[in-house]
Amino acid sequence: MTTTGRRALLRAGAAAGATALVGCTSSSGEGDGTRRPSAAELEAERVARAEAALRLRSVSTARTLLERYDAALAAHPALTTRLTPLRRSVAAHAKALGEGGTTVGPATISPSSPSPSASASASVSPRPVPVPVAADPRAALKELAAAERTASDRHTDALLTAPPEYARLLASVAAAGAAHAYLLTEGAPA
Template sequence: MRDAGPTRRTVLAGLGALVAVGATATACTSDDNAGPSPEQRKADDDIRSRATSAASALLDRYDAVAAAHPALATRLRPYSDEINRHLTALGGSRTPPAAPPGEPVPPDPQAALADLAAREQQGSDGRLDDVSAASPEVARLLASISACQYVHANQLGSAS
């Protein structure tokens, strides 16, 4: 009996679409020799700031779920490690949370996984929304992060 989750073909098609969007958004530049304008640098800084904040919040959520459901900790570690690598690639670093998580973790492990899947999907959508406003270098990074989070969302969603 086949798992109800997405097929490998569906995930690869989704990744292909994300890469195509990223390539399309970055294909047109006016002058390859000129660096980004001050406005573009400001836009990239704002985009990176949003992405690092989102990644940090997602890492906090992974920690909260692992603390609430210790049996899931080992299973979730690869996902949180990947989000930590995204944070590093964006030029950010993890800071300890200033306050305990605002939202409680669902008491049911499957609901907690579904919550993480939804947050990963929101992260994927958020990074993809910023691609068109980013410089080519940042757009490629955002597209890669979005694709990764899309896969996380599908894997976590099919596990719940």
């Protein structure tokens, strides 16, 4: 064999070996259209899921409070003047907390869609369970104030894991809840 023949044979062998190596590595996931996500991508996905779950809990807390206001207004129409501005504020908080929707798994929860608990209970029972309201208007106001404090505490607890912009919103909503609780109990007589 001549020197030119050997070199050509070596080049062809090297090219075949390189092709085989590329074929081996691409068959481990890249050749079939999938690739393994990087550690940064996995962390970003984990953070996004955690934030979506946080938003879902926050929206659910606000909607539960809104249901309490609706029940109190239905049970005590005489409190309409006092409760309507606070209810409007809680509704705005629920909308703001869910702005852009929250995605957890295959479902997207938007501010206009029913709460996850409401949709789950709707599929189980034909009518939603009514929120209990005290027969006495003063007691109903105290219950609402307690519900406001509970919601405020939940929003405050969520600050620890919230991203900065959402934490600011949660802090504002929590502060408003504390003010609502004050207005419901100390602010004005029933």
